[in-house]
């Protein structure tokens with residue numbers, strides 16, 4: 322499924338936070354949005370997953386206007402793993418993941434064997450299968466984040482929005498989460514802070530600064546040393562790992578030449 326956002330403007334408290342933002346995510350592409358704190362990444366994503374109404378602009382899922390769909394219809398097509406999921410849920414892990422099935426059911430419809438199969442499969446994929454009976458509120462931040470991803474996977478959508486998905490995760494689970502998402506047949510739009518992870522996993526990146534897109538392209542083309550210095554005010558060098566051939570960024574102290 323293609324996701325297209327055209328000329329999105331968002332104003333909060335009379336302040337223009339997102340300015341004429343246009344973004345295309347091709348079918349099954351993994352698209353990253355990077356940019357400094359406060360540049361408007363979450364605000365933009367909230368308009369895509371319909372927590373905020375844009376002042377102007379449109380979001381298309383394939384050729385359908387997502388902003389005109391019922392919430393149930395858009396939830397059948399688009400799932401979200403948002404930044405702050407610290408709800409004090411008085412629910413078990415299994416019950417939280419089962420919530421992902423809600424858009425596919427009628428009110429008060431009971432859970433079917435197929436729903437339980439999907440929930441178990443989603444929990445296994447994030448390696449949380451043995452936590453099914455635990456209370457969600459009793460989990461660590463990283464475990465909660467993996468359960469919220471399982472809930473999104475149980476929603477069985479073709480599009481996934483991730484807002485800083487690796488928040489709270491240690492490096493092993495950061496890599497696992499991104500690899501899992503990348504391996505699924507889904508169109509993904511993800512706000513990512515770690516530029517090296519964006520280099521590794523994104524097919525395409527959009528660079529945001531002060532509410533606007535200031536660059537876009539394949540990560541190795543768009544995340545140039547000059548662009549990173551301009552947007553983040555930090556010095557960086559592009560490197561290539563001699564063994565794996567992976568491109569990576571090494572950040573430099575502001576006025577010294579050695580690599581940290």
Ligand SMILES: Nc1ncnc2c1ncn2[C@@H]1O[C@H](COP(=O)(O)OP(=O)(O)OP(=O)(O)O)[C@@H](O)[C@H]1O
Pocket residue numbers: 333334336338356357358359360361362363364365
């Ligand atoms: N309800 C609101 N009213 C006024 N300003 C807001 C509101 N919500 C967010 N903002 C401001 O909008 C700007 C963009 O915030 P947003 O959370 O979208 O940035 P971000 O790029 O996701 O940041 P981060 O990388 O720190 O998560 C910030 O300056 C923030 O303070």
